[in-house]
Amino acid sequence: METLLIGDAAGVRTITINRPDAMNAVDERVTSELQDALKQTERDRFIRCLVLTGAGRAFCAGQDLKSVQERTAEGQPIDFAETLRRRYNPIILKLRTVEIPVIASINGVAAGAGWSLALACDLRIASRAAKFVSAFTKIGLVPDSGMTLTLPRVVGLSKALEIAWLGDALSAEEAHRLGLVNWLVEPEELASRTMELARRLAGSAPRGLGLTKRAMNAGILNPLEDQLNYEADLQGIAGRTQDHREGVAAFIEKRAAEFKGE
Numbered sequence: 624m625e626t627l628l629i630g631d632a633a634g635v636r637t638i639t640i641n642r643p644d645a646m647n648a649v650d651e652r653v654t655s656e657l658q659d660a661l662k663q664t665e666r667d668r669f670i671r672c673l674v675l676t677g678a679g680r681a682f683c684a685g686q687d688l689k690s691v692q693e694r695t696a697e698g699q700p701i702d703f704a705e706t707l708r709r710r711y712n713p714i715i716l717k718l719r720t721v722e723i724p725v726i727a728s729i730n731g732v733a734a735g736a737g738w739s740l741a742l743a744c745d746l747r748i749a750s751r752a753a754k755f756v757s758a759f760t761k762i763g764l765v766p767d768s769g770m771t772l773t774l775p776r777v778v779g780l781s782k783a784l785e786i787a788w789l790g791d792a793l794s795a796e797e798a799h800r801l802g803l804v805n806w807l808v809e810p811e812e813l814a815s816r817t818m819e820l821a822r823r824l825a826g827s828a829p830r831g832l833g834l835t836k837r838a839m840n841a842g843i844l845n846p847l848e849d850q851l852n853y854e855a856d857l858q859g860i861a862g863r864t865q866d867h868r869e870g871v872a873a874f875i876e877k878r879a880a881e882f883k884g885e
């Protein structure tokens with residue numbers, strides 16, 4: 624694995640997205656390796672709990688915008704509907720369907736699809752240094768990777784729209800208050816508190832935990848699959864706009880975007 628660190632201890636597998644210089648932004652290799660790592664985790668019967676985290680000061684900054692801009696500059700149009708279905712949606716579905724507890728250990732910023740990844744996990748423990756940024760609207764896109772289902776289910780429709788539309792960063796404290804994070808801990812305690820929780824879950828009856836997840840999933844899994852497809856359709860439209868290209872260029876050039884509705 625080039626972009627992931629994978630470690631096992633006492634029945635707990637930890638997958639760390641390891642592109643710290645890019646705030647663990649997700650390129651083709653990350654999604655491909657994450658898909659493989661999740662499939663392997665499901666096959667490894669001795670793994671009883673999975674932890675997902677990020678290296679350095681970010682959890683995950685979502686899609687790698689530099690690779691998006693490079694491809695656009697090379698004249699290779701990206702079909703976001705296709706890339707979501709092929710790259711992101713299988714990861715979100717696997718996080719929900721693997722019948723072991725999945726903990727997001729949120730060490731720093733979670734933005735765009737990076738936040739969606741955390742929302743697709745079963746439990747979230749966050750460092751007080753973490754923050755949450757929807758990010759999609761700022762580059763003319765639609766929240767994806769399940770966020771349009773997972774976020775309003777936790778915070779309600781109006782708050783979800785506020786978060787998505789305004790795109791303001793949510794502090795770890797605010798995310799905890801809203802129920803988006805189960806536990807909030809000091810940065811230096813995150814790793815040990817995560818392992819304490821993971822070991823406790825790994826020591827529980829695995830079949831019972833897995834079936835509990837299956838039962839709790841029952842009400843959301845079919846809607847999630849439909850919603851992932853629907854998000855992909857909408858992202859296909861948003862991804863073809865001039866405003867999206869302007870949003871990405873503005874982010875990379877570190878300036879305010881000028882959106883024209885085109």
Ligand code: T3D
Nearest residue numbers: 645646648684685686687688689703706707734735736758
């Ligand atoms: O199918 C498809 O492909 C479509 C799918 C889309 C899914 C998505 O996730 S869309 C959303 C993509 N993500 C974003 O728009 C987030 C962009 N990043 C940010 O808003 C901010 O960087 C953060 C809030 C994450 C962190 O802010 P801050 O101030 O702590 O750090 P920074 O200075 O902005 O970033 C540090 C470096 O990381 C910087 O590089 P540099 O200037 O030092 O060389 C920055 O460019 C880089 N970086 C951060 N996010 C990304 C990134 N590089 C590439 N892609 C990123 N997403």
